[in-house]
Amino acid sequence: MSSAADMSLPSRTRAASQARMALTAVAAGHELVDDGRLLMTEAVANAVEHTDGDDVRILIRHDERSGVLVCAVRDNGAALGADGGDNRDRAAAHDCERDDASAAALSESGRGLQLIEELSAQWGCEVDATGKWIWFALVPGAADPDA
Secondary structure (H helix, E strand, O other), X not given: OEEEEEEXXXXXXXXXXXXXXXXXXXXXXXXXXXXXXXXXXXXHHHHHHHOOOOEEEEEEEEEOOOOOEEEXXXXXXXXXXXXXXXXXXXXXXXXXXXXXXXXXXOOOOOOXXXXXXXXXXXXXXXXXXXXXXXXXXXXXXXXXXXX
């Protein structure tokens, strides 16, 4: 059995809070909720801060049998923004490009995509003609540094 959410949120600061609430509702009581909420916050905040669209779409799916949590955030930009980091190969491997302004903003911004990369079992970025999806998957026990 799976739980899921598919919603569009206004591209405003409060979208991150709304996304966290949706994730909590979908995966309530599961061990991955805290990491999922952190990564969802980073992905939504990145989308809101670095694109000009009116909304951000989120997809959340939790497989209750396996415990796998998959989340995706869509915006109307094709670039990763400031959180794209210095590694252009990493961005290219995930089908996204950093914009030129992102390098200057690196010293002023967090490292949201770096957190997503470090804490998720898998992640990626898919670009199409109207925007991009940033997605990540969390697997029980996969990110445990003591395992």
